[in-house]
Amino acid sequence: MNDRTVGRVVRALRHGKRLTQRQLGEACGVSQGTISNLEGGHIERMSVRAVRGALSRLDADLSLQVFWRHGVVDLLLDERHAGLVGVTANILRGHGWDVVPEISYSEYGERGSIDLAALQAARRVLLIVEVKTELVSIEATLRKLDEKVRLGPTIVRDRFGWQPALVGRVLVLPEESTARRRVARHSAVLDQALPQRGRSLISWLRSPVGPLAAIWFASPTTGRDHKRRVVTRSVMRRGETGQSDA
Missing domain, CATH: 3.40.1350 (Trna Endonuclease; Chain: A, domain 1)
Structure with missing residues (x-):
């Protein structure tokens, strides 16, 4: 799953909870702009902790996977x-x-x-x-x-x-x-x-x-x-x- 797909998932989960970006941000201690960046797929602008916090409020979790250019x-x-x-x-x-x-x-x-x-x-x-x-x-x-x-x-x-x-x-x-x-x-x-x-x-x-x-x-x-x-x-x-x- 790439960054953009993660953002789309967050947006869908937020809509399912009937939350605004501001409400989700307040619930996990970040700004509305941070949630907007997350939903836009700009995860590189956020800490892993912030991403996990937002997903946790949406009853989801983050699983990281490393891809190595030299092999598996x-x-x-x-x-x-x-x-x-x-x-x-x-x-x-x-x-x-x-x-x-x-x-x-x-x-x-x-x-x-x-x-x-x-x-x-x-x-x-x-x-x-x-x-x-x-x-x-x-x-x-x-x-x-x-x-x-x-x-x-x-x-x-x-x-x-x-x-x-x-x-x-x-x-x-x-x-x-x-x-x-x-x-x-x-x-x-x-x-x-x-x-x-x-x-x-x-x-x-x-x-x-x-x-x-x-x-x-x-x-x-x-x-x-x-x-x-x-x-x-x-x-x-x-x-x-x-x-x-x-």
Whole structure:
């Protein structure tokens, strides 16, 4: 839907409510001229907040869509996720884990896909890795991670022929300020659900003993030789600042 069509929709909805432009503007805190611009398709002159406010008063909502001149946006997002999955898998392999990506499952009516299953068959250890480029819903992310940890032993037994005795979990996020702020904002929940960080995470990866529930920040960087190398860091507990995860 282009800007002009949005304007026509607003006008039709306003007429349906039997409102004048002035009345609609007063209801959502903008001028009559702003409503006129909106109905004329001149959305570039308005803030997204103002457009949403006007539509809300008309019992409607605004859904934004991005068009990228170089291709499909969804493919761009998939590429970013795939890159973070690849970085994480390489680090785990470097610590001696067998890594299986994208394990789809349908167990007892529960469906989904495990981003990475890291395995150490000799020790009977399974690590469930959930990779997120954006942490949108804390509750949904933790609920789905719980599901994968619960079903993981059955999936490994059925597909690889051995039963894990220990199952760890880790949530991987991109190493960027937005993700860190999101984690800090919801620390009360995340510190309880995924308390392990920094040294304890890397120590567990090297020698998996006892439970693991961790948050791990990872980022790919380009070295001077233009080959991709991996730099990872995790949220640090007090006293661990400056320590690297890998």
